[in-house]
Structure formats: C-alpha cells, structure tokens
Amino acid sequence: MPGITLLERGWLSSNNILLHGGGEGALLIDAGHVVHAPQTVALVQHALQGEALRALVNTHLHSDHCGGNASLQRHFGCTLHMPPGDWAAVQAWDEDRLSYRATGQRCEPFKPDGCVHPGDTLRVGGRAWQALAAPGHDPHSLIFFDDRDGIVITADALWERGFGIVFPELDGAAAFDEVADTLDLIESLGARWALPGHGAAFQDIPQSLGLARQRLAAFRADPARHARHALKALISFHVMEVGQEALPDLLRWLVAAPLYTTVWQRIGRPGGSLAACGEALVAELCAAGVLQRHKGEEGGEIVSA
Template sequence: MSLPDSMHVLQRGWLSSNNILFIGREQTALVDSGYATHAPQTLQLVAHLLQGRPLDLLLNTHTHSDHVGGNAALQQAHGCRTVIPAAEAPAVRDWNEDALSYRATGQHCPRFRFDATMAAGDTLVLGDMEWQVLGAPGHDPHSLILYCPSQQILISADALWENGFGVIFPELEGEPGFDATRATLEQIAALDVRLVIPGHGAPFSDVAGALQRAFKRLDYLAADPARNAQNGIKVLVKFRLLEKKRIPLTELRQWMHDVPLLATSNRMHLRMEEDALADWTASQLVRAGVARVEQGTLVDC
C-alpha cells in the first residue's frame, strides 16, 4: 500500500477526519482539516511534515464539521488558499450554520473563508500528480472525492470506508439519499483503484471487499429507513461524547432535545419520547462497548 513520496496520510480519530498532505515541488496542499477541538494538533502535525515550508493550499471534500474544523486555524497560521465544493459556496460565504449543518447537528466550527471552488469534472495537481474531482452524493449531497488515475489512488472522504460509509444524512430529514449513495458506490466500482484513503480509518487496498460490504450495508439500511435514523442518532451522540468525554444523562437528554436533526429524525422515523430516546441511545452505545454509565453519567470508552 505504498504512497508516492509527495503524499502523506495523517490518520486521525473518529472525531476528526483524516488529513492528506501533499508536498510538491512547487506547492504544498492539504485535503481536509479535522474537527475544531483538534485544530492545535492538526497545526502541529502539518508543520512537522512541512519542515518550515508554508501550506499553500487547503481543500475540503465537504463541509461537515469534522472535515473543516481546522480550516480557520490553518488559514491564520499559513494564509493558505482554500478551495471548497462549489455547491457550498453560498452557505460558507454567508456563514449560514443551518445550511452548513452545524446548528442541526449540535456541532461547532470556527468561521473560515474560501478563495475558490471545485466541482465534479475539474482536475487538480496535488503532489505533482493530476487528480480528478468526482461528485459523491449520499452521505452529503455536495460531497466530492478525488481520484488519481496514474497512481490508482482514491481519496474517498465519507463515501466509502473499509467497512461501510458515513451516515446518509439526507435520509434523516426525509430527503432521498439511498439512491445517490448507491450511484456513488457504483461510480467507485467502475474506477481502477488499488488504494483507498477514506475520511476515517486506515487506508486500504481490498477495494472489492469494501464495496461488497458497503453495498450490503446500503441494502440493509434502505430496506428500513428507521435503521439509518437509529445509526445516525447513535453516531451524533457518540461524536458529542468523543468531544466531551463525560456527559451526565440529564444533560444528554437536554442536548438531544435541543439538537434539531435528532428531533427531526426521531419524529420522522422512530417516534420515541425524548427522554426514552436519550436513554435508548445511551444503552445502545454501552451495548456496543463504546461507552459506559457511571453514577448517572455517560462516559466515553
């Protein structure tokens, strides 16, 4: 699973997306910047690899908070040009936190600027290699992925992981997303890929196996949209727990009540009482072994 010498993958935890750093002869570039909580660490990791060079270019595959949360810090530190998906330009320009999903998901992101946009069909030079920009709706309607034909490398963001893909967020609000996810997976299957760098998790080379698992999971979720809603709610609460480490159950119930996307998804798909939803979510995280309850507090583990 060798990478070109000009390319470095910074694998992060599930609170922050992976960062892909390119050090070319004439330009340095970073794809995605992680979550705001980890911005100081992002700066340190990038600076260590740059060894005194500035970061010239910052690109975002999509504008979810765990992929753009370090943008403002990187811009302040390096003055880097920033490129975002074209469809997100109005929301970022006006800093519309509803359109950008930050208010709906109960997450935060420091305001950042952008200098240019990219869209499906564009080509980029990163690390002295040519990359194709491909549309990848599903997890996010405006998400993009990057493909380098000469190296057979795919930067898949949250469109394909080694075991699945990111939450299909449009479906949580009753908007179509399953068909778009399927089309994106079929597009990836048609590419000649030897190595995938996902938005979360380690790079992997068993692309056929990952696609098989992704299609199977998609079929499972599409057969009953409530399953996607349950998954999405658990993911958003786990994300909050990763950030806070410990959350009193009374605080969790209030937070889930205040987060619009959780309330909407519950109303449309699960129809549980609010306190019951919070208690169910906590129990599911405990059952999965990713949290525990200590004296009325949900604790990350």
C-alpha cells in the first residue's frame, strides 16, 4: 500500500500507522503503550526514512494507544491531536475521568495541541482521511476512512477476529447498540482494506464483520460472559505491563483498581471475594497458556506473561 506503513505491534501496544506525506511531513495514527515507547520511537524513526513527522493523532485514549504520545512529541517535535470527548479530562490530567485509574493502567501524561472531530478530514500523501465517530469500545473513539483507495483505519472497533472490550458496559452504561451501529458504519464504507488497532491488515472485511456480530450477539445474550472476558483480558494486559508479579501483589492490584470491583459486583460476586475470583481467573489464564505461574525464591507464586 504505497504511502502507508503499518507497524504491527505485539500485545500491550496498539499498532502505529504511518501515513507518509513526502515533503509535507508524515502523520502517525496511535502511539502504543508507555512501556514500549522507546521501541515505538525507534520503529517510527526507521519507517520515516528521513521524512519529518508532522503530527500524531490518537484514535482514542486507551493506554495502549496513547502511552507513547509524550515520548514521540519529545523526540519528533510533532503536534498531537485527539478526539474531542476526553479533551477536558486530558487538560486537567484527570486519571479518574480518563481510564487509567479505574483500570489500574499506566500512561505518561501528554499535552495535545488540538482535536480531530468526527467529520474532519486529515489530508496527507494525496489521500483524504475522513474521521468518523465509532463509539462502542470507547465512547469517543474515531476511525478514519480513505475513499480513494477504500482503506479504513478501524482502531479497536473492528479487528480481523473481534473487537475491543466494550468498556462502557463494564460500568453499567449500555453500549452494545453502539458497537452494532459502528459495525454497520464500517460495512457501509465498502472498504477494501482494514488497518486495525491490533493485528495484521485484512481484506475480508465482510467475514470479520460476521465474526464481530456473532461475538456481539453472544455478549448481548450473556453480558456476564463479556464481563468475565474483560476481566481476564485486563488481568493479562496488566501482567504484560509489569512483566511478572507475585500473585498476592497481582490480586492487591486487582482489588485496588475500582473498575474490577464494579465488574465483579455486576456479575454476582463470584468466588465470594474479588481476590478469590481473580485467583480463579489467573488459573484459567494459566491453563489456557496466556499466562504462566512458577514458584519464586521465597516459595510464593509468581505470575508472568
């Protein structure tokens, strides 16, 4: 795909999509996680091939999409643009209103220069990327569509096999309808290529939409299934963030981050305590090979990614 470099990242970091602009400078979509920020800077530097990085745009402000913002701004001196919904929370760096305190995730503070609103157009490299509102996974998320070549940047609204956790639902706000509407919006674009927030680029968008709708129907039929899936995904995300952790510390982290108590209460307080529920979920993740556990020097259990 001429003029586009997709930096496909492993889990924890979102993909970074570099839209080359030649002499006018390039534009980067999403910044990865703070833990990988030095690697992100190095990958972008290499992919630029001497071109300047003019601007960085976040699809949404989850820690795996904007954790590298500050490092990229420092290194490249680029401007930073974000969806308008979280603008006030970012200006005040209010970790309660951003997702970082609720989820117990890390993100380096950053200062955006402006917003990209739904309906705005990003012009770079001869393409015009239309910003579209894509609520569901995150109420303020944007996706971007290039009409000329039929390319859609889908963030966490659609992956090749699935979509991101529907965060508002975890807090009790109905958002499955928004997920469905966003999938319909993506279908209506008739794109030939999708560049997702995680995983490789894909072309069989109808098949991915079918899988996503099946998954959505299963979550609608059994919201507790979505909540348990979310808890497991967020626990493994945390272990990837810290690398490894003693099991008691991991369970203390789980109990201290407010979102997990909310979710646990909503699904009927399984295990009798959030710590017991968390231990059972860790065991499931280890049995599935997502996480590993081993005895530490002191004899206690260590959980690693």
